Amino acid sequence: MAVSGLLFIAFVLAHMYGNLKAFGGEDSFNTYAEHLREIGEPMLPHEGALWIIRIGLIVALVVHVACAVILWRRAAAARPVQYAVKKNTGSSLSSRTMRWGGLTLLVFIVWHLLNFTIVKVNPSSGETGDPDHNPYALMVDSFDLWWMTVIYLIAMLALGMHLHHGTFSSLQTLGWTNTATSRARARAAGWVVAIVIAGGFALVPLSVLVGIIEK
Amino acid sequence: MAGSTLHDGTTPLNAAPNQTSDDAHGYYTAGDPIADPVAPTGPIKDRWTNRKFENRLVNPANRRKLDIIIVGTGLAGGAAAATLGEAGYNVKSFCYQDSPRRAHSIAAQGGINAAKNYKEDGDSTFRLFYDTVKGGDYRSRESNVYRLAEVSANIIDQCVAQGVPFAREYGGLLDNRSFGGVQVSRTFYARGQTGQQLLIGAYQAMERQVAAGTVEQFTRHEMLELIVVDGKARGIIARDMVTGEIETHLADVVVLATGGYGNVFFLSTNAMGSNVTAAWRAHRKGAYMANPCYTQIHPTCIPVSGEHQSKLTLMSESLRNDGRIWVPKKKEDCTKDPRDIPEEDRDYYLERIYPSFGNLVPRDIASRAAKYMCDEGRGVGPMVGDFRRGVYLDFSDAIQRLGEDAVREKYDNLFDMYERITGENPYQVPMRIYPAVHYVMGGLWVDYHLQSNIPGLFVSGEANFSDHGANRLGASALMQGLADGYFVLPNTIRDYLADGPFEKVDESHEAVVEAKRAVQERIDKFLSINGTRSADSYHKELGNIMWEYCGMERTEDGLRKAIDMIRELKADFWTNLKVLGSADTLNQSLEKAGRVADFIELGELMCIDALNRRESCGGHFRAESQTDDGEALRHDEEFAYVAAWEWGGDSLEGGQPVLHKEDLIYTAIEMKQRSYK
């Protein structure tokens, strides 16, 4: 779980970096999108590297979700009778909402892929398949809609929270937080990763909405 | 006997006692004198080595066929279960708690003694032996004590190998401290939780044997009867405290390691569940109870705060190293804020009376002095009954001298505990302390092999009387429990078991059926009296009687009065008790009733024993026996004996205990009167 989670973190970091190319304008962003497909050529076929990453992510997702389901079921089985009154005194909200947050992310990922990768639905025009091969335009069209931005921002909130605990948790799971200092560092890393990633992702749609980024 | 030679060629240094007083006349029957039938002979330092060799062995293949019941999982019982399990016997272990790890040994704070002489400060086996006999006011058996000192070093080796995290020095070697007023540093410790760490070591060793299949553990099981068949201990009747089932467990040998009975005083530093039932049931089946009146009262406990109090909490003795004990000189100051009482109006009474030892006088002296101050009306803290029961233990000098940080480093956890319980901050206001019952030196009589007078019944740890005489040195009970469990019992029980496996006893044997029926009847009786008072209320009342008349200071009149009061209480208990619920579920009131019934009978015997012993020795102070300046006065010529009491029937039906005396003969040590002035 920790390994797949860290893989996700690496992926979303790279992904976010790519998204920020949107501030460089249409060409910069589209070149990046195209470049993604050309990594490793000619040793790998077109989109070869991308597929390797995709497969890696799919495997990680399956592992991650499978682990999550097992943990969830074990937790439910371990406490069949709930407390009438239960206070939480030592945990963050994010740590207690990993499962629901994760589920939110899963739903979001499905929609996200439909939106930008698989079906390429352009919610403003209703057309699919991105006939112009212009990912930049698709993105700007999408985020010009306030409700798309809201969905996206909610998802980023979920992601931020998931990562706030997830970063610390994965370091703890891997046994790297054996002292009070290293634990404090891991907690701090959780904040940094959460803010950088969720914040970084959120910049683009917000900028589109307020018009800093436009077609 | 002085001047003559014993059969081993040694010369006794003391004479056999000859009692002239008879204070307990009319309360007891005189029985025949007894002696330890397996007492070792020869030079004291070779006795144990020789005995280990002489004791017969049990073929490893036979061990599996031998069943051993061990009641108790404290240091004494847990260590024995582990060791006998490792040896390959079939062990059944019982405790009333929900896990063996919770036995009351866990609460010991200060440390454990061992004659390692790591500090090169002149310690040795002989010195530890000497200190222990002297500390016990020459009322223990020298061979037993010597053996204890001898195996003490092995205990530390064993515990370290098990992973007990003793305090260490920077170089990684073990640290020692001096404890309880002795002049050498021989106490090994794990901060203030030594008992916990030692017990967890023994517990883990025992759980390992559970996994290996040699030990079967029965938790939440209370032993309610001993089964004696043809004169031999052959098993126990126990109640499964969850289902209420009355179970029969049979074996070739039974070990009682059931701890002390300090709870006869209701308020003590013992655990709520500590009880005398196992020992008392054995006593009623014929086992002698030795020196039951020897009680240790610890001077530094947190005082009683009110009627509701359910137990008392010990504060480590180490506090007396830096704290100064005082009470106001004037009675009218007792309700003032202590910080407003000027220096000249304070009475640092220990420093005044005992200038050379000051605040570090032995436990019994410090305790008694506190009682006198309070009896004079100079106690502090809340009124409990007619008196304020507390004296100040003041750290302001230490804080000034060493700085608050240094004091904090040494005592922080104790100060925290104090503040949690009392709500007062001892860095700002002096602590209040008062003595409380802490340990009992008396217990079931055993011989050198730790076998009682019932063949096949062995008794170890605080439950026996063997090693501490009339008083116990700090950090020596843990040592004794582990010595008995790891090293002594395994080497003595084998001599008994070499004759086994004994003829099989069937559950339908008349003695077994009878024992089970007796237990069932008693339970039915408790549930059917249907009176008005809870067992707890009787326990409180008994405790008050014991504390008042058989506590720190005992008098002839007081003890007689106490015996009468206890008899009345007993009669009332059996007619007016109220126990709700049923016998076939967990029922804490029922458990309590059984324990209180036995405490009442024990209390009566303690008073009779105290009444008979018209001398002051160790923890037993008879007001009639003191020097001109109020110090304890021993009478060796009359009382250098073990009082072993045989059950003589219920006093309400005219029964009287029978007194058997075992002379204490010293060949390696000369008896001396204590002096701490």
Place this chain on the structure above:
Amino acid sequence: MNLTLKIWRQAGPSDKGGIHTYQVQGISEDMSFLEMLDVLNEQLNEKGEEPVAFDSDCREGICGTCSLMINGEAHGPEVTTTCQLHMRSFSDGDTITIEPWRAEPFSVIKDLIVDRSAFDRIIQSGGFISANTGSAPEANSVPAPRDKAMRAFNVATCIGCGACVAACPNGSASLFLGAKITHLGELPQGQPERYSRVVDMVGQHDHEGFGGCTNIGECASACPKEIPLDVISQLNKDLRTALKNGY
């Protein structure tokens, strides 16, 4: 002070159980929480109602027998055991809800008493150092670095109370487990069995039906002995090393 108590009552393991409400009067703030319950029980006994069953023994915070979920917190609002919790932590007129530890492996025996024998079985599976009596070398022949010995001691103070399980939203016993792994793993004597121990103990923990750890941290904040969360990290580290080395 006067209090309203809402207490879980359950006649036996198979009874359904439910919350009952009682009033107690004249509670002094110097009483411990359990002494307050003693008062209630004495009162119930007088009325002919069976007293509330709850566990306690040493009443000084060391044996680990006492339990109780008090107003949703294991061992109540202070960092201590229930037996060392005093009534000055409450105020007149308070309503206090008292429930047993809740976890599948800790089944309710009666009222507030649960069965914690699973902890013994976890220790049986490997929570020891195999050193038969008599086989030990001289104690000072193996020095143990002081800092490691201190860490071992700090975590060996676990009293096996089960508050960590009770507080954990996952019903995991990882703090208890980690404390033992760390205690024995920090000492030179614990090395030979270090990796088989962690694998066996984790296996038994899971087998007992405790939940998996997701590092939430409720356990450490409920623990009366302040066992830190890093013992779980140590547990994970040892487990990873063990699995890598084929244990």
